[in-house]
Each structure stands twice: as structure tokens, then as C-alpha cells.
Amino acid sequence: xxxxxxxxxxxxxxxxxxxxxxxxxxxxxxxxxxxxxxxxxxxxxxxxxxxxxxxxxxxxxxxxxxxxxxxxxxxxxxxxxxxxxxxxxxxxxxxxxxxxxxxxxxxxxxxxxxxxxxxxxxxxxxxxxxxxxxxxx
Amino acid sequence: xxxxxxxxxxxxxxxxxxxxxxxxxxxxxxxxxxxxxxxxxxxxxxxxxxxxxxxxxxxxxxxxxxxxxxxxxxxxxxxxxxxxxxxxxxxxxxxxxxxxxxxxxxxxxxxxxxxxxxxxxxxxxxxxxxxxxxxxxxxxxxxxxxxxxxxxxxxxxxxxxxxxxxxxxxxxxxxxxxxxxxxxxxxxxxxxxxxxxxxxxxxxxxxxxxxxxxxxxxxxxxxxxxxxxxxxxxxxxxxxxxxxxxxxxxxxxxxxxxxxxxxxxxxxxxxxxxxxxxxxxxxxxxxxxxxxxxxxxxxxxxxxxxxxxxxx
Numbered sequence: 001x002x003x004x005x006x007x008x009x010x011x012x013x014x015x016x017x018x019x020x021x022x023x024x025x026x027x028x029x030x031x032x033x034x035x036x037x038x039x040x041x042x043x044x045x046x047x048x049x050x051x052x053x054x055x056x057x058x059x060x061x062x063x064x065x066x067x068x069x070x071x072x073x074x075x076x077x078x079x080x081x082x083x084x085x086x087x088x089x090x091x092x093x094x095x096x097x098x099x100x101x102x103x104x105x106x107x108x109x110x111x112x113x114x115x116x117x118x119x120x121x122x123x124x125x126x127x128x129x130x131x132x133x134x135x136x137x
Numbered sequence: 138x139x140x141x142x143x144x145x146x147x148x149x150x151x152x153x154x155x156x157x158x159x160x161x162x163x164x165x166x167x168x169x170x171x172x173x174x175x176x177x178x179x180x181x182x183x184x185x186x187x188x189x190x191x192x193x194x195x196x197x198x199x200x201x202x203x204x205x206x207x208x209x210x211x212x213x214x215x216x217x218x219x220x221x222x223x224x225x226x227x228x229x230x231x232x233x234x235x236x237x238x239x240x241x242x243x244x245x246x247x248x249x250x251x252x253x254x255x256x257x258x259x260x261x262x263x264x265x266x267x268x269x270x271x272x273x274x275x276x277x278x279x280x281x282x283x284x285x286x287x288x289x290x291x292x293x294x295x296x297x298x299x300x301x302x303x304x305x306x307x308x309x310x311x312x313x314x315x316x317x318x319x320x321x322x323x324x325x326x327x328x329x330x331x332x333x334x335x336x337x338x339x340x341x342x343x344x345x346x347x348x349x350x351x352x353x354x355x356x357x358x359x360x361x362x363x364x365x366x367x368x369x370x371x372x373x374x375x376x377x378x379x380x381x382x383x384x385x386x387x388x389x390x391x392x393x394x395x396x397x398x399x400x401x402x403x404x405x406x407x408x409x410x411x412x413x414x415x416x417x418x419x420x421x422x423x424x425x426x427x428x429x430x431x432x433x434x435x436x437x438x439x440x441x442x443x444x445x446x447x448x449x
Contacts, residue, residue, distance in 0.1 A: 011197070011205040070291055077200070089204050091265070092331060092341075093284070097291050100300055113342035 054081070055125035063125045066101045070094055081122030098124070106132055152428050154230070157221045159256055160421075162276050165404055165447075167422045168218045169270040169283075169396065170210050175426055181206070183428065184213035187231045203266070211269045215262055217427035218271045219245060222256060240340035261335055268400050277407040280336025282328040283400045286321065294323045302326065303350040303379055325401050325443070326351055329391055332403035333376055336389060350377045351391065353444055374445040376405075390418060392445030397424070398438065404447075417446040 055063075064079045071088055073079070079088070085095055099115050102108070102124060108131040118124045160166045175181070185193060188209070196208040213230075220230035234246040243262075247255030262271045263283045272281040290297055298307045306326055313319040329351045334341055353372040374391040394402040406418065422440045425431045434440055435449040442449065 011202050011209075084198070087198050087200055087204070089200065089266075093288070093290070093327060096301060097297070100292055100297065103300075111342075112345040116340055116342045 054122060055129045059129055060121070060125045062105060063102065063121055063128065066105060067098055067121060067124075070098045070101060079121060081120060081125065083121045084119055085121070086119075102128055108132060108135060154217055154221045154428065155431055159222045159258060159275050160273060161419075163416060163418045164274070165279065165406060165418055165420050166273040167270060167281070167402070167404070167420065168214060168273070168425050169268055169422070170214050170425060170427075171268055171397065172207055172210055173267065175206075175210060180426075180429065181209065184209055187216050188212050189234075207264060207266065207269065211262060211264050213427055214269050214271050214425070215243075215260065217425075218273060219258065219260060222258060222273070238338060240338060240343065242335070242338035242340075263331075263335075263402075265400065268397065270396070270402060272404055274406050278336050278338055279404065279406045280332045280334065280338070281402065281404050282331035282335065283396065283402045284324050284328050285400055286324065286395070287399075288324055289320070290323070294319060298323065301346045302330075303347055305350045305352070325393055325403075328401050328403035329374065329393060329405070332405040333389060333391065336405040336407065348379045350379060351375075352377060372444055390445065390447075392418075392420070392447040393443040394420075395441040395443055396422070396439065401443075404445075417448050420447050420449050422449070 060081055067073075067079060067083075067085070067088065067090075068075070068077070071090055071094060073088065085098070090098065095115070095118070099110050099118070103110055106128050108128060110127065110131065114127055118127060157166075185196075188196065192212045196205055196212070199205045199208045215235075216230035216233050219233055220228040222228075234248070235243055236246040237243055243260075245255075245258065245260070257275050259274045259277065259279050260271055261279050261281050262269065263281050264270065265283055265285050265288075267285060268283055270281060270283050272279045295307065295311055298310050302310070310319055310323055310326070313322055330346050330349070333349065333351070334344055334346075337344055352375050354375055355372050374393060376387050376389050376391060378387070388408050389405055390408055391403060391405045394404070396402045404420070420435065420440075420442075421433065422435045423431050424434050424439065440449060
């Protein structure tokens with residue numbers, strides 16, 4: 001960038017409150033595959049864990065792949081469940097294309113009201129799992 | 138005494154924005170920035186000082202410098218554009234506050250102070266990687282959308298249209314044999330549909346794309362307009378609701394433009410019943426680098442009306 005003054009514009013210092021995004025535990029959690037050392041933990045106590053678990057990691061991975069492809073993001077760019085579509089540079093046409101790609105990949109149909117509420121990659125993965133479950137039911 | 142007038146000298150570093158009268162009813166103002174033309178770090182610093190802490194945080198969360206710059210310029214464009222319009226006295230772009238309506242459409246939050254009548258100003262923005270645009274009207278809501286002319290979809294166009302567009306629109310697109318022309322017409326339709334939904338301001342789920350049709354209709358009103366005005370001879374653009382196709386009283390005007398040779402731009406605004414329905418709305422377009430240069434480009438090659446009854 002050409003600059004006619006000594007001041008250099010550093011985008012990353014724009015906000016003093018900016019915190020690094022942390023990878024959520026939600027997308028990784030899958031009760032079935034967790035093995036715990038036996039310490040007398042009763043099966044009933046897993047119930048609370050299950051409620052806060054979101055989509056399976058495989059679902060999240062597939063969503064990330066579709067998003068990465070649609071937005072032509074480099075392979076090494078990090079996409080997590082917390083990633084917001086807008087922050088990744090998706091405009092409304094991208095978002096609709098992503099939803100269409102997800103519909104094809106998972107064999108589901110996403111209603112407009114639901115599509116509008118998708119803000120993060122995790123939202124998309126959660127919605128997919130819900131629709132896949134409904135379809136199987 | 139209006140205390141707000143003291144804000145005129147809010148910062149010695151900012152040259153004043155060229156003040157403007159509000160658009161009149163049935164008039165649209167369109168302002169756009171080309172991000173590639175804005176490289177000066179000091180200028181970007183100035184812009185960032187206009188933003189609220191919340192906006193700055195949003196900008197910093199964008200991935201990569203290009204997206205951050207785009208987000209920064211978008212907020213700077215909105216703030217400086219609205220601040221230009223003189224009401225009681227010059228507004229400070231930094232002190233403008235924004236909120237979202239019930240459905241998420243951004244609007245200005247005017248402060249409720251004595252002797253201050255908020256201007257009946259409406260705005261809407263849209264951006265691509267190469268342009269950021271802000272449309273302004275008075276009295277009536279406005280929605281705009283811009284897309285790069287060269288935009289390609291990852292999905293097959295007809296498959297996409299079958300999924301999201303109305304049956305009539307699918308028919309129109311399918312009838313186009315040249316794939317490049319088909320792609321262009323698709324992008325034009327997309328921008329028009331986006332602009333309409335954004336003008337309505339009720340969110341995308343309130344009016345899904347499939348429930349309305351954008352139709353180009355030949356107008357028979359060509360000799361209504363005096364020869365001097367550069368009225369487009371192209372078709373009128375109407376919006377028909379699928380729920381009630383027999384109702385021709387659609388309240389929305391759409392126009393389609395080519396901007397800067399590189400983008401399609403769609404503008405949609407509600408008809409102002411008081412101002413009169415027959416006069417075509419007037420459009421004025423500026424290319425701007427806020428605080429540096431404003432160029433009125435209406436009537437030049439930078440703005441071509443492709444459809445809709447609108448004059449420059």
C-alpha cells in the first residue's frame with residue numbers, strides 16, 4: 001500500500017478489545033467417542049454433557065470444506081465453528097450458494113427462515129444435523 | 138441556540154464534508170467508493186476514528202486486511218454520507234448512532250433532543266470486493282444491491298434459479314441460449330431481488346425469493362418525457378407478488394444500473410404517494426473518497442440505466 005506519511009495503518013490494532021477467537025469445545029464434543037477413566041462416573045451424569053454438544057465433528061468438517069470451496073479460501077486458513085460467514089467474506093450470494101451446497105451434500109432442504117439465522121459455521125452444522133435427524137425420523 | 142452547531146469544529150484534521158441538501162421526494166442519491174483507490178494510511182486512520190468502538194471491533198474481526206479495509210470503508214462511507222446532508226446544521230459523522238430495526242435492517246438512531254427534527258432520511262448499503270455503495274432517499278425506504286458484472290456462481294445457474302427464483306424467472310433464464318448472456322441476466326435478477334428484499338427491510342425470511350417475480354415490462358409512456366431528459370428507453374421493472382399476481386398496485390420502483398463499467402447495481406424504493414407516481418424518480422450518483430474528492434458521475438459513462446423508469 002502506498003503511504004505518503006510515516007503513519008502506517010495497522011488493521012489489527014484497530015480494536016483494543018479484540019480477543020483471539022478460541023476454538024469452541026462444542027464442535028469437538030461427541031459423547032459416544034469419549035473414553036473416560038472409570039472413576040465411578042455414572043452414565044446418568046453424561047446427560048448434561050450431551051445437551052451442550054452440538055454437531056458431530058464430521059458434519060462440521062464437511063461444512064468447513066464447502067465454505068472453504070465457495071469462498072475460495074486458502075487450505076491453511078483456519079475455519080472453526082465460531083467463524084462468522086460475514087467475517088470470512090461471504091456475501092449474500094455466497095451464503096445462498098453455501099446453503100445450496102449443504103443441501104446437496106446432506107440431502108436436506110433448508111427453509112428461508114432457517115437460512116437467515118445462520119451466522120456462524122457452527123449454526124450451519126447444527127441446522128444440518130437437526131434437518132438430517134428430522135428426515136430420518 | 139442549538140448546541141449541536143458547536144460540533145462543526147470537531148477535529149482540525151478533517152477537512153469539512155461538502156454539505157448537501159437532502160434529496161427531494163422521489164429522488165435517489167447514490168454514493169460509491171472504489172476501495173482500490175483508497176491507499177493512503179493516514180486517510181484510513183482518519184476513517185477509523187469515525188467509527189464507534191463497536192464498529193471498530195467488528196472491522197477487526199474480519200479475516201485479512203482486504204476484508205478489514207472493506208468493512209472500514211463501508212462504515213466510513215455510511216457515516217460521512219449521512220453527515221453531509223444539512224439539516225439544522227452540519228452533522229458530525231463520528232457522533233451518528235446506528236441501530237437495527239426489528240428485522241436487522243440498519244438505520245440511523247437520531248437522538249431525541251429539543252429543537253432537533255430528525256431528517257426523514259433512509260439509507261442502504263451494499264458492497265463487493267471492488268465497490269462499496271450507499272443509497273439515500275427521503276420519506277421512503279430504499280434497498281440497493283451491487284454485484285460485479287463478472288461474478289460467477291459455483292452452482293449451475295438454472296439449478297440455482299430453480300431452487301430460489303420464481304417459475305417465471307426460471308423460464309426467462311432458461312430461454313437464454315448464450316451462457317454468458319444467461320449469466321449476466323442472472324446476476325441482474327439477483328441484484329434486483331436483493332434490492333427489493335432489502336428495501337422492504339423485513340428480513341429475507343419475510344419475503345423469500347420464490348414468492349415474488351421481477352419482470353421487465355415494456356412501457357408505453359415513452360413520449361411522456363421531454364426530449365432533453367436522459368430517460369432510459371428501456372423497460373420498466375415491476376415486482377409481482379406470487380401470492381397475489383392479479384394485484385398490479387405494486388408499491389415499489391426498481392431500477393437497474395451499470396456502475397463504473399464493472400458492476401450491476403439495483404435500486405428499489407417505495408413509491409411516495411404524496412410526491413406523485415407519474416414522474417420518474419431522479420437519480421444522482423457520486424464517486425467519492427470522503428474528505429478527499431467527490432465526483433458527480435450522473436450522466437457519464439460511469440452510470441448507465443439498464444432498466445426501470447429513472448432519469449439522471
